[in-house]
Amino acid sequence: MEFPYNQAIALAEAPRLPLARFRQDVLTRVAAGWRVLALFALPGDDIPEPVCLLGRDRDGRLAFLRAEPTLAYVSLTPECPQCHLFERELYEQWGVVPEGHPWLKPVRFTGTPGRPDLPRPGPGVTDYFQVRGEDVHEVAVGPVHAGIIEPGHFRFQCFGEEVLHLEISLGFQHRGIEAALVGGPDRRTVHFMETAAGDTTIGHSLAHAAVLETLAGVAAPARGRAIGRVALELERLANHTGDLGALAGDVGYQPTMAFCGRIRGDFLNLTALLCGNRFGRGLVRPGGTAFDLDEAVLRLLDTRLEATRRAAFGAAELLFSSSSALARFEGTGRLTSEAARDIGLVGPPARACGLPRDARHSFPLSGAGAKDIPMQIHDFGGVYARTLVRRLEMEASLDFIDATLADLPPGPVNRALPATFPPDTLAVGLVEGWRGEICHVAATGPDGRFAAYKIVDPSFHNWFGLALALRGQQISDFPMCNKSFNLSYCGHDL
Amino acid sequence: MLHILLERLRQGHRTVAFPREMPPLPPRYRGLPVLSDSPCATGCPSCAGVCPTGALGADEAGLFLDLGRCILCGACAAACPGRRVAFSQDHRLASSTRAGLVLRPGTRPTVTPLEPARLKLFSRSLRLRQISAGGCNACEADTNVLTTVVFDLGRFGIDFVASPRHADGVAVTGPVPQNMRAATLATFEAVPDPRVAIAIGACAISGGLFAGNPETTGGATPHLPVDLFIPGCPPHPLTILDGLLRLLGIKTP
Numbered sequence: 001m002e003f004p005y006n007q008a009i010a011l012a013e014a015p016r017l018p019l020a021r022f023r024q025d026v027l028t029r030v031a032a033g034w035r036v037l038a039l040f041a042l043p044g045d046d047i048p049e050p051v052c053l054l055g056r057d058r059d060g061r062l063a064f065l066r067a068e069p070t071l072a073y074v075s076l077t078p079e080c081p082q083c084h085l086f087e088r089e090l091y092e093q094w095g096v097v098p099e100g101h102p103w104l105k106p107v108r109f110t111g112t113p114g115r116p117d118l119p120r121p122g123p124g125v126t127d128y129f130q131v132r133g134e135d136v137h138e139v140a141v142g143p144v145h146a147g148i149i150e151p152g153h154f155r156f157q158c159f160g161e162e163v164l165h166l167e168i169s170l171g172f173q174h175r176g177i178e179a180a181l182v183g184g185p186d187r188r189t190v191h192f193m194e195t196a197a198g199d200t201t202i203g204h205s206l207a208h209a210a211v212l213e214t215l216a217g218v219a220a221p222a223r224g225r226a227i228g229r230v231a232l233e234l235e236r237l238a239n240h241t242g243d244l245g246a247l248a249g250d251v252g253y254q255p256t257m258a259f260c261g262r263i264r265g266d267f268l269n270l271t272a273l274l275c276g277n278r279f280g281r282g283l284v285r286p287g288g289t290a291f292d293l294d295e296a297v298l299r300l301l302d303t304r305l306e307a308t309r310r311a312a313f314g315a316a317e318l319l320f321s322s323s324s325a326l327a328r329f330e331g332t333g334r335l336t337s338e339a340a341r342d343i344g345l346v347g348p349p350a351r352a353c354g355l356p357r358d359a360r361h362s363f364p365l366s367g368a369g370a371k372d373i374p375m376q377i378h379d380f381g382g383v384y385a386r387t388l389v390r391r392l393e394m395e396a397s398l399d400f401i402d403a404t405l406a407d408l409p410p411g412p413v414n415r416a417l418p419a420t421f422p423p424d425t426l427a428v429g430l431v432e433g434w435r436g437e438i439c440h441v442a443a444t445g446p447d448g449r450f451a452a453y454k455i456v457d458p459s460f461h462n463w464f465g466l467a468l469a470l471r472g473q474q475i476s477d478f479p480m481c482n483k484s485f486n487l488s489y490c491g492h493d494l
Numbered sequence: 495m496l497h498i499l500l501e502r503l504r505q506g507h508r509t510v511a512f513p514r515e516m517p518p519l520p521p522r523y524r525g526l527p528v529l530s531d532s533p534c535a536t537g538c539p540s541c542a543g544v545c546p547t548g549a550l551g552a553d554e555a556g557l558f559l560d561l562g563r564c565i566l567c568g569a570c571a572a573a574c575p576g577r578r579v580a581f582s583q584d585h586r587l588a589s590s591t592r593a594g595l596v597l598r599p600g601t602r603p604t605v606t607p608l609e610p611a612r613l614k615l616f617s618r619s620l621r622l623r624q625i626s627a628g629g630c631n632a633c634e635a636d637t638n639v640l641t642t643v644v645f646d647l648g649r650f651g652i653d654f655v656a657s658p659r660h661a662d663g664v665a666v667t668g669p670v671p672q673n674m675r676a677a678t679l680a681t682f683e684a685v686p687d688p689r690v691a692i693a694i695g696a697c698a699i700s701g702g703l704f705a706g707n708p709e710t711t712g713g714a715t716p717h718l719p720v721d722l723f724i725p726g727c728p729p730h731p732l733t734i735l736d737g738l739l740r741l742l743g744i745k746t747p
Contacts, residue, residue, distance in 0.1 A: 109673055110709070123673035143677045146656035148624045148638040150631055151674060172673045175628050176709030188546040191565060191703050198630030198728070255498050259505050261642035265731075269520065276522030279632045281727065282567055291522065314501050321497070490630050493671075 005060045005363045008214050008427040011042075011443060014066045016049065022067035023074060029054050029063060030080050035344055035357075037062070037430070037439045039076075039086035040454045041094040044069045048094040053428065053441055057362040062428060071114065075101040082344030085460060093178075108171035108493055124153040124169050131157040131164050139475065143172045150489035158475055166470045166478075168463050173493035181453040185212065185286075185421075194281050197457055197491030202228070202235045202271075203433030204455070204491075205284040207440040210365060210429030212286035215421045215442065224288025224413035225367040226404050231271055231280050231289075233373070233397035236434035238267035240390040240397075241312055243486050247387055248319050250480040251328040259315035266308045273297055273304075288414035298405060305405075309398050316391050329384035333469040333481035336381060345465045347436020347458045348393065349485055352386040354379035359432035373400045382469075383477075386484040421448045435459060435488065457491030509646045512732060513739060516747040519583055519730070524566045526584035529557050531599035534578060541579065544569040547696065547703055550579070561587060561603060562595040562699040562715075565727035586746070587725045588737025592715060595699070595723055605722065607743035612688050616662055617742045619651045622692070623661035623685060627678045628710060629668030632728040633695035637665065639731050652738055658682070663690030663721075666714035669697040669704040675711055682718055690741070691718040694734060696727045703727075 001014050017025065030036065034054040041048035047069035054063040067073065075098035076083040087098040089107045095114015098104065105127070111120030124143060136159050143151035151172040157165040177192050193208040194201045206228055213220055220228070245260025268278035275283035275291045283289055293301070319325055335345070340353040350357045358375045360368070376392035378385040421444055429440040436458030445451035466485045470478060510517045519525070534557065541550055549563035550570050557578060559570075570579045589595045589603035597603070607613055626634050640647040641654060655661050658681045670678055682691065693714040696702030701712040714720055724737040736746045 123676070143674065144625060144681050148626070148634050148641075148654055150626045150629065150634065151677065172671065172677065173626075173628055173668075174671050174673055174709055175669060175704050176707045179709075180704075180707055187544060187569070188703060191546045191567065195630040195632070195703060195727075198632030199635055201632070255502065258643050259501075261639070262508050262644045265639055265642065265644055272520040272523065274522075276520055276524050278636065278730070279728065281565075282524075311505060314504055318498060318501055488631065490628070 002061055002063050005055070005062050005428060005430060006214055006366065008217070008422070008425050009064060011424045011426055014064050014426075016066055016068040019067055019070060019073045022050070022052070022065055023076060025065050026052050026054070026076055027079055030082070034063060036080070036082050036086065038441050038454050038456050039083055039090065040452070041090060041096060042066070042443055042452050047071060048096055050090060050096055053439070055362070055430070057357055060363050064426065071095060072097040072099055074099050077101050081342045082461070085464065106171065108174040110171070110174060123172055126169065128155045128169070129157070129165060129167050131159070135159060136164070152489050156475055156478070161474045161476065163470050163473055163475050163478070166467045168467050170463070170489060170492050173490040175490070175494065177494040178453060178455060182450055184450045184453070190285060196455055196494060197459070197488040198279060199239060200235065200433045200435065200438070200457070200488065200491065202231045202280040202284055203431050203438050206232060206365065207429035207431040207438045209284055209286045210431065211427050211440045211442045212417055212421070213366065214427035214429065215425060215444065216417045218287065218415055218417055219366045220288040221412045221415050222367045222409035223292070223411050224415075225365060226409055227274065227289045227291070227293060227413060228284045229365065229368060230401050230404055231274055231283055232431070232433070233401050234267055234271045235280065236397050237312070237394055238264050238271070239434040239486070240394050241267060243390055243483060244316055244319060244387065246483045246486070247329070247383070247480060248325060250483055251325050253319060253322055253325045256315045256319040259311065263308060263312050263315060266304070266311070270301060270304060270308070273301060285414060287417045288412070290414065292413045293408065298408070301405060305398070305401065312394060316394070320391070326384065328480065329387055330382070332383045332477050333473055333484060334380070334382040335465060335469050337379070339468055340381070340465065343464050343468070344461045346461045347432075348389045349386055349462055349465055350436065351375065351377050352389045353381040357437070359430045359437045363430035365431065373397065383480055383484040423448045433458060435486070436462065455494055457488055459487040459492045462487050463492060509643055512645070512735065513744065513746040517732065519585060519732070523583055523730070524568050524581035526582050526587055526602065527559050527561065527564065527566070527597060528580050528582050529559060529597060529599045530576070530578040531556065532576070532578065534576065538575070540573045540575055541570040544573045547705065556599060559597045560595060560700070561597055561725045562592060562723060563696060563702065563705065564725065565696050565702060585730055585733045586736050587729065587733050588740065589723045590721065592699070592720070592723060595725060605737060605740035608690070608721065608741060612690065613743055615688065616690065620663070620738075620742060621653055621655045621661045622663050622665045623658040623681060624654050625664050625666045625678055625681050627666055627668040627674040627698070627714070628671040628704070629695065629697065633667035633698070636728045636731045637667065637694060637734060640735055645731060645735055647735070650739060650742070650744065658684035659686070661685050661689075663692065664718070665692040665694055666698045666718065667694045669701045669710035669713050670717065671710050675717070678714070679717060690721045692722045692724065693720045694724045695729060696725060699723050699725060
């Protein structure tokens with residue numbers, strides 16, 4: 001069934017489709033330009049019910065397709081590659097077998113509840129794709145990496161310096177968040193949201209707020225939502241700045257790296273002005289924000305923003321005028337827009353492939369203008385384009401923050417939500433985080449509590465994009481390609 | 495070349511004067527919790543139900559707060575009608591012992607420098623291997639930031655290195671998921687003796703928000719001989735730096 005993204009639906013209105021019909025509906029919609037936002041399962045009475053949430057960017061419509069309870073169905077992946085990881089997850093988490101999946105391997109190495117006869121695999125222990133032949137060699141990296149970075153395992157199949165294939169195996173960061181959310185919301189729920197991907201505290205807590213507000217049919221007050229959106233853009237600025245610095249560092253360009261390292265902190269400190277915490281912990285709450293901004297804070301923000309803007313663009317300008325840095329970026333790690341579309345890429349990497357995907361435009365938060373932050377698109381598809389898109393997005397974010405703080409709506413910042421939520425209802429929260437589209441889906445049970453809560457971090461869509469971008473590249477270009485995506489491990493592993 | 499130098503002048507000198515001076519913290523910063531010694535109203539349940547990590551409790555001796563579990567969300571302070579819990583601006587949260595993190599009215603966590611044998615080895619050069627084990631990338635980010643020009647960790651002889659073989663110790667973040675247990679232990683074992691172990695953030699100290707979740711194992715504390723506990727969610731970079739310096743016997747404000 002179709003519905004607007006900011007409305008809840010009663011689960012009873014979504015018919016349980018026969019499996020063939022479910023599959024056909026997903027394929028037909030994807031062929032017509034819909035994207036798979038989430039594919040997971042509802043617990044059902046006894047046997048899980050696979051469900052698929054699709055979105056249409058041009059008008060913000062969502063489609064919720066629900067299959068009859070099953071433990072197996074014909075895999076969508078061969079015809080719809082953007083389902084590949086969702087289907088592996090569906091098998092691992094719910095024991096539902098997508099028959100004919102080309103590569104049904106573990107996602108988080110948790111074992112398969114539906115198959116207690118199979119032992120839990122060791123983390124990272126699976127069959128890896130291998131290239132064989134004279135002079136072909138394999139490079140294995142991780143889980144513990146050489147920097148202060150989250151853990152993950154990478155296998156490169158190389159012919160000399162050239163990478164023929166990269167396989168990325170994650171799951172080391174799995175903390176069992178989705179399972180812990182069932183039966184909520186409770187006093188821990190917002191904190192799980194803030195730590196789902198800690199560098200995206202605001203993004204995930206806004207998506208969660210949107211879910212609960214939609215479930216309750218209550219809109220956050222304009223002032224609270226505006227402050228939340230300012231924090232979302234500050235989060236984007238901090239991370240994009242950090243990425244520009246890290247990209248500069250990866251090609252040995254020290255000035256921008258050193259400057260951006262501290263400017264990133266300047267943006268984090270602006271978030272700390274709002275709520276006391278550099279990552280925005282405690283700021284966004286369902287129904288609005290927990291903190292208001294008084295005149296003193298607004299004045300301080302204004303002065304510091306101006307200085308930080310100048311510093312950030314000064315540092316970026318150096319990078320973009322360094323011919324040796326640009327020579328490394330240009331033509332490296334390219335993804336075609338066809339590949340990006342096929343695998344369901346989101347966020348800056350998708351926009352760097354010329355795909356106009358931005359949840360701020362397609363699924364604006366309550367009270368937000370649909371186009372008040374211009375979308376930045378480039379069509380070259382490589383490291384250079386991903387770097388440039390970030391640089392342009394910083395400018396758009398700063399302009400938005402300036403305009404919003406200059407004209408902050410009056411009134412309260414928070415509206416209390418009811419203590420109970422409607423039973424057997426589904427609601428969706430969509431937010432364009434700095435990495436891309438964050439999708440939260442909650443389905444309540446007969447008691448109005450979460451029967452299932454699905455979190456899709458943009459990294460879940462994009463890790464495979466990084467693997468594809470590295471094909472045919474030099475292995476020494478991996479750090480730069482990796483940083484140009486800068487994906488989350490814990491956001492993927494949950 | 496000239497434009498790089500000009501930009502360098504514009505960016506200015508930005509290394510903080512810490513530990514000579516204390517840089518300002520944001521006015522809304524929630525630091526060391528302070529418990530009042532005035533007795534709670536009999537049977538008052540106000541704070542008991544709000545703490546997301548079960549850090550706050552009461553026994554015959556009165557209120558206590560386990561800073562090793564606390565994520566400094568401030569929910570208890572907001573809930574207490576008698577204002578018996580408050581969050582100060584004090585960033586010094588680190589402790590040498592796990593027990594020292596259990597705060598009662600009038601107590602605070604303290605760091606004693608390493609014993610002479612290790613202090614002699616490490617006080618002027620400490621190389622750490624960071625292990626992210628289920629960390630959400632906030633503790634990692636605010637550890638990493640110490641290596642930027644702002645904190646310039648290298649001036650204290652402390653640095654993060656790529657291999658445990660080059661390290662004098664490990665700094666663990668995260669609740670150590672089941673899937674990272676073996677890698678965490680193997681990394682620590684690869685560090686030559688004598689060595690130090692540091693737990694950064696509520697997750698690494700106690701499992702934090704994830705304590706009791708069957709996918710996690712309670713952080714670094716059950717697995718490693720931890721020498722320094724640095725609470726927070728995440729700890730402010732100055733909290734981490736202050737803890738590291740005091741472990742090496744360097745005076746901090």
